[in-house]
Amino acid sequence: MSESKTPHARPNEPRFPDGPKPDPAGSHFERRIRSFQPRRSRVTTSQADALQRLWPQWGLDIDGQRVLDLAALFPGLDRIVLEIGFGMGEATAQMAAEDPHTGILAVDVHTPGQGNLLGLAERGGMTNVRVANGDAIILLREMLPENSLDGLRVYFPDPWPKARHHKRRLLQPEFLDLVAGPLKPGALVHCATDWEEYAEQMLDVLTAHPAYENTQPDGGWAPRPEFRPLTRFEGQGLDKGHVVHDLLFRRR
Numbered sequence: 001m002s003e004s005k006t007p008h009a010r011p012n013e014p015r016f017p018d019g020p021k022p023d024p025a026g027s028h029f030e031r032r033i034r035s036f037q038p039r040r041s042r043v044t045t046s047q048a049d050a051l052q053r054l055w056p057q058w059g060l061d062i063d064g065q066r067v068l069d070l071a072a073l074f075p076g077l078d079r080i081v082l083e084i085g086f087g088m089g090e091a092t093a094q095m096a097a098e099d100p101h102t103g104i105l106a107v108d109v110h111t112p113g114q115g116n117l118l119g120l121a122e123r124g125g126m127t128n129v130r131v132a133n134g135d136a137i138i139l140l141r142e143m144l145p146e147n148s149l150d151g152l153r154v155y156f157p158d159p160w161p162k163a164r165h166h167k168r169r170l171l172q173p174e175f176l177d178l179v180a181g182p183l184k185p186g187a188l189v190h191c192a193t194d195w196e197e198y199a200e201q202m203l204d205v206l207t208a209h210p211a212y213e214n215t216q217p218d219g220g221w222a223p224r225p226e227f228r229p230l231t232r233f234e235g236q237g238l239d240k241g242h243v244v245h246d247l248l249f250r251r252r
């Protein structure tokens with residue numbers, strides 16, 4: 001049985017009075033190339049319900065206006081990782097359940113996925129996930145303290161396959177500059193992609209950046225770690241015969 005859908009909202013009209021705000025930091029109006037395309041998305045009734053009920057407790061808008069107190073955001077947890085682009089959040093929820101002592105700050109712009117992840121966390125009794133709404137670049141640039149993160153996860157970022165769109169890819173030297181500040185020395189940077197040529201780009205930019213070192217003695221891709229579950233986009237890539245590459249680097 002398919003779930004009923006809420007109607008589309010008008011642009012800039014908050015759909016959930018107590019939920020995530022559309023474009024909270026005004027990122028769409030910044031003159032900057034973004035790694036995502038603003039899209040209107042349908043939200044199911046159960047996702048809408050989760051957004052309305054759980055956002056005040058577990059959600060945060062990336063407004064670019066304050067530096068976050070991660071200890072207050074994740075009481076009792078002293079290991080915090082940032083996941084950028086969790087999609088529908090199934091893999092995030094599974095990792096949160098399997099590692100309850102690690103707090104996951106999960107960021108995406110995709111409203112249905114935010115509702116989905118909140119619902120999964122509630123149903124699974126996970127209290128170690130916070131869902132951030134907005135552009136991860138603004139979160140990194142304005143809101144995360146130096147030396148505050150124990151890890152970064154970027155699983156199957158949008159591949160932007162056309163050459164003229166490569167500049168939209170998240171994994172660029174400037175992104176690695178930005179993320180180097182909040183990452184603690186020794187923090188693990190874990191990326192995965194099913195786009196061969198993006199995997200090569202990731203390996204090149206991470207290897208060339210002085211703030212990171214490859215955990216693999218041969219300087220190449222890492223075997224897929226057992227702790228990373230199959231993600232939704234990964235499954236779609238595998239169905240098309242794509243090969244998946246994991247990259248595991250450390251902040252120096």
Ligand SMILES: C[S@@+](CC[C@H](N)C(=O)[O-])C[C@H]1O[C@@H](n2cnc3c(N)ncnc32)[C@H](O)[C@@H]1O
Pocket residue numbers: 035036084085086087088107108109110113134135136137155156157158159170231232233234
């Ligand atoms: C291809 S999907 C992968 C989702 C998930 N990790 C998976 O493997 O199923 C990439 C996600 O990254 C999100 N995204 C891209 N750029 C982002 C940014 N700058 N800030 C927040 N989310 C972003 C997109 O909205 C999208 O949901």
